[in-house]
Amino acid sequence: MPVSEAEAFYEREADDRFLPTAYTRGPWDADSQHAGPPAGLLGLAAEQRPGGRPDMRVARITYEIMRPVPIRPLTVATRLLRAGRSVELWELGLTPDGGEEVMRATALLMKTAPDSVPEVSPGRQVPGPEAVPSKAFFPIPWDQGYHTAMEIRFAAGSFLEPGPATAWMRMRVPLVAGEEITPLSRVLTAADSGNGVSAELDFHRYVFINTDLTVNLHRHPVGEWVCLDARTMVDGAGIGLAESALHDEKGPLGRGTQSLYVAARG
Numbered sequence: 001m002p003v004s005e006a007e008a009f010y011e012r013e014a015d016d017r018f019l020p021t022a023y024t025r026g027p028w029d030a031d032s033q034h035a036g037p038p039a040g041l042l043g044l045a046a047e048q049r050p051g052g053r054p055d056m057r058v059a060r061i062t063y064e065i066m067r068p069v070p071i072r073p074l075t076v077a078t079r080l081l082r083a084g085r086s087v088e089l090w091e092l093g094l095t096p097d098g099g100e101e102v103m104r105a106t107a108l109l110m111k112t113a114p115d116s117v118p119e120v121s122p123g124r125q126v127p128g129p130e131a132v133p134s135k136a137f138f139p140i141p142w143d144q145g146y147h148t149a150m151e152i153r154f155a156a157g158s159f160l161e162p163g164p165a166t167a168w169m170r171m172r173v174p175l176v177a178g179e180e181i182t183p184l185s186r187v188l189t190a191a192d193s194g195n196g197v198s199a200e201l202d203f204h205r206y207v208f209i210n211t212d213l214t215v216n217l218h219r220h221p222v223g224e225w226v227c228l229d230a231r232t233m234v235d236g237a238g239i240g241l242a243e244s245a246l247h248d249e250k251g252p253l254g255r256g257t258q259s260l261y262v263a264a265r266g
Helices: 036-047 183-191
Strands: 010-014 017-020 056-065 074-083 087-096 103-111 150-158 161-171 206-210 212-217 225-234 239-248 251-264
Touching (some): 036 056, 036 074, 161 183
Antiparallel strands (some): 087 103, 161 225, 206 251
16 A cells, blocks of 8 residues: 655645555554544644635534544545534545545534634743753654654643643644644644543553543644643443643633543553
């Protein structure tokens, strides 16, 4: 299967077809993508939906991660589920060559009218990325992947410390080669990392796989950096929840949640 060597997560072959690069590779399987880049790709499809109204903006997007996303060419499908004066609902799907659909998203878009209502939002609540050092991912057995495509700065915690963490993330490469990174793409490419940065259990002894991701945004993001102020909760029966307060350099902008399947390895 062809894999792009572009300095980006993907190269666009056609309007709805994308070649992944090695930057999409996740930390657990050399043949599978980290879910962040595919999430960003479906978010971009929501922004670039056919006939999309310019006054509509993504307020919520929910992903169902049905199986690992292989490092193979991907086709994006879009379908309008509901069209109204103030809201639109779109379904987006991701299918690899020769396979079944691996990820599906439902995006809720709302009509915007700048300066039409008072803005109610607190200012910055976490130390900014300029005030904290960069930290590496945990050891990963391949040289190129999501871990090298993202810059990480921890204001609290780290990948190697269990428990809540506050991590600033910035994309080092574009989502799609030759295309400007959209603010929404920056958030969605980072948001799936909430489970990883705030892991409570030893990943050598337990799996804690997120089967979904929901991102709610009350404000359009600005700047290059996205912060995940994340924590994970686990029930002894094997179900967990990772919750991330999402920030940019201006302040809070939304929230991400992930349902977790938790089990002992082996």
